[in-house]
Amino acid sequence: MIRHETADDHREVRDVHTRAFGDNERVPGLVEALRVAAAALAPMSFVAVVDDRVVGHVLLSATRLDAPRRIVDVLSLSPLGVVPEFQRQGIGTQLIAHALEAADSRGVPLVFLEGSPHYYGTRGFESAGAVGFRSPSLRIPEAAFQVARLSAHEPWMTGTFVYSEAFWAFDCVGLRDPEAYSLSDNSFGSG
Known part of the structure; x- marks a missing residue:
């Protein structure tokens, strides 16, 4: 079951990302900062629940596109995490689909992420x-810079993607070593 995250889920969501990313500070800290950051678009946070246990989480947070006509409010899908024992069962795919549908229904034109084109391209x-x-950064491998164009997207909406401050403060931009990246690698998301 996919549902909105509640305050009661925060501890379990922290555990999801700690286990999914092997990191108990950077990614969970990013999630906590994005939940409370002042932004033009409110964050959308969803959890996957199996037998009353939170096993996956995805967060959409406000970012911007520096387009020629004007700044456009868009979203970033990050992070996406699923606990290891529930990975490769389609939970990440369901979280992504739910998040994109929610963004589209809100009229958001674009959702960006850093991720494997093999995984996110499908x-x-x-x-x-x-x-x-x-x-927004030379540290992001070109193939990892991904976008979903939603129904509100218009052709003039091109330009430079700009992460919110929390991504920079937690050093969560371009985390991957470009030398270690491959098109078949699924490590750009723990779904």
Whole structure:
């Protein structure tokens, strides 16, 4: 079952990301900061629950696109995590689909992420650079810079993607070593 995250889920969501990413501070800290950050768009946070246990989490948070006409409020899908024993069962895919549907229903034109094109390319995302967007950092491998264009997207909405401050403060931009990245690697999301 996929549902909105509640305050009662926060401890379990922290555990999901600690276990999924092998990191007990950076990614969980990012989630906590994004929940309370002042932003043009409120965050959307969803959990996957199996037998009353939170086993997965996805967060959509406000970011911006520096487009030629004006700044456009968009979202970033990050992080996506599923506890190891529930990975490769479609839970990440369900979380992504639910998140994209929620963003689309809110009228958000674009959702960006850093991730494996092998994984996210079959789940509604495409190469952002190939369709006119510029990455916010040279530390993001070109193939990892992904976008989902939703129904509110208009052709003039191109330009530079800009992460919110929390991503920079927690050093969560371009975390991957480009030398270790491969098109078949699924480590750009723990779904």
